[in-house]
Amino acid sequence: MENKVKNKHVYWNPYFGGFMLGLLLIFTFYITGRGLGASGAFKSTVVTFVDDVAPTHASKNAYYEQFIINGKSPLNTWLVFETLGVLIGGFLSGALGGRLKLYIQHAPNITSKKRLFVALLGGLFFGFGAQLARGCTSGAALSGMAVLSTGGFVTMLAIFGSAYAFAYFFRKNWI
Amino acid sequence: MGPLIPNGIIPPEWDFVIALLIGIIFGYVLEASGFSSSRKLAGVFYGYDFVVLKVFFTAAVVAVIGIYYLDYLGFIDISKLYIHPTYLWAAIVGGIVMGLGFILGGFCPGTSLCAVAIGKIDAMAYGVGILIGVFIFSEFFSFIQPLFDGSNYGAITLVDTLGISPYWFIFLFSLVAIIAFVISDLVRKKVKKIFY
Numbered sequence: 001m002e003n004k005v006k007n008k009h010v011y012w013n014p015y016f017g018g019f020m021l022g023l024l025l026i027f028t029f030y031i032t033g034r035g036l037g038a039s040g041a042f043k044s045t046v047v048t049f050v051d052d053v054a055p056t057h058a059s060k061n062a063y064y065e066q067f068i069i070n071g072k073s074p075l076n077t078w079l080v081f082e083t084l085g086v087l088i089g090g091f092l093s094g095a096l097g098g099r100l101k102l103y104i105q106h107a108p109n110i111t112s113k114k115r116l117f118v119a120l121l122g123g124l125f126f127g128f129g130a131q132l133a134r135g136c137t138s139g140a141a142l143s144g145m146a147v148l149s150t151g152g153f154v155t156m157l158a159i160f161g162s163a164y165a166f167a168y169f170f171r172k173n174w175i
Numbered sequence: 176m177g178p179l180i181p182n183g184i185i186p187p188e189w190d191f192v193i194a195l196l197i198g199i200i201f202g203y204v205l206e207a208s209g210f211s212s213s214r215k216l217a218g219v220f221y222g223y224d225f226v227v228l229k230v231f232f233t234a235a236v237v238a239v240i241g242i243y244y245l246d247y248l249g250f251i252d253i254s255k256l257y258i259h260p261t262y263l264w265a266a267i268v269g270g271i272v273m274g275l276g277f278i279l280g281g282f283c284p285g286t287s288l289c290a291v292a293i294g295k296i297d298a299m300a301y302g303v304g305i306l307i308g309v310f311i312f313s314e315f316f317s318f319i320q321p322l323f324d325g326s327n328y329g330a331i332t333l334v335d336t337l338g339i340s341p342y343w344f345i346f347l348f349s350l351v352a353i354i355a356f357v358i359s360d361l362v363r364k365k366v367k368k369i370f371y
Contacts (some may be wrong), residue, residue: 011226012207017204017230018234019210020204024201029238029256030179030250032190033181033195042305045367054261062316064181078205082194083288084195085194086292087286087292090206090288090289090291092203094211094294095288095293099304103295103296116296118279120277120280121280121304122280123280123302123304124308125272125304126272126277127284128308128309128311129270129271131309133266133269133270134265134269137284144258146242147242147258148333148334150331151259151262152259153223159277162273163220163275163278166278173279
């Protein structure tokens with residue numbers, strides 16, 4: 001019975017959540033002409049850091065260089081402000097739902113230390129892949145699919161296909 | 176007629192205020208749907224929780240129907256919207272690498288931010304990982320550039336690629352989503368329950 005208490009229904013109905021997310025996406029396209037994003041702010045953070053620490057190195061790199069405009073911080077972008085909003089919105093929802101808690105969430109079969117290491121590694125791959133595909137699940141897949149972008153659908157299929165293909169090898173981390 | 180900012184109906188000064196507001200709703204919806212839990216998200220790959228499939232596909236179907244309907248009614252000009260460009264091999268390889276990151280970390284960048292906001296330390300490690308991944312990509316960009324900039328098809332849509340009417344495609348896409356929802360519920364009943 002204890003398990004039932006642990007898994008009690010505390011989240012929105014997924015179809016309601018999806019509907020709200022879809023409405024938000026329509027609203028975002030209607031106002032700004034673009035979709036949502038998440039990995040862009042991570043990129044801006046890295047560009048800003050490298051530009052501060054090693055400005056000559058940054059200006060010589062063809063990737064950083066395209067995001068550095070003289071006299072303007074690379075953090076001064078739409079996606080950085082949107083991402084700040086995501087943190088605020090996530091915090092509000094978590095606070096109202098009674099889910100604010102500082103801890104490491106992991107399956108019982110793995111240690112906290114292993115979970116942190118695997119999470120870091122997962123972030124590393126996702127961050128790398130999101131640069132290559134010019135966007136993540138939000139910017140490339142979801143926002144791309146909303147306007148029927150071929151690349152958006154290809155990226156979505158590749159992400160989920162690959163995750164399903166690798167799932168067997170990492171099952172001990174989750175179940 | 177939309178989009179409002181590119182068409183100069185809302186002045187660009189409002190851009191960042193709107194960005195913050197949109198972000199707040201985005202984060203709220205993701206967290207309230209359960210996307211701040213990596214174990215809930217990973218459920219889609221093991222069959223014990225299909226929240227990712229349901230939220231993600233419902234959102235995509237609602238958005239694409241809404242956008243095309245607003246265009247049909249003349250409230251939005253679809254040709255002025257940003258179409259995510261197709262660099263075929265970069266999209267495929269990037270997607271595969273992201274899939275590996277997804278199954279390892281249990282988050283994608285947006286969901287990890289929600290988890291960071293409610294105090295998940297593993298999500299913070301994931302976020303640091305993203306920064307390192309972006310850094311590695313950028314440092315080795317000269318090697319990656321041929322793949323990154325190759326096979327560029329521009330801002331094409333499935334209407335161009337498949338030669339199908341957008342309305343028919345959206346209809347079929349919605350059907351596929353509904354079938355996937357039904358199947359996912361059948362699968363979930365057969366799979367051993369996981370508690371987290």
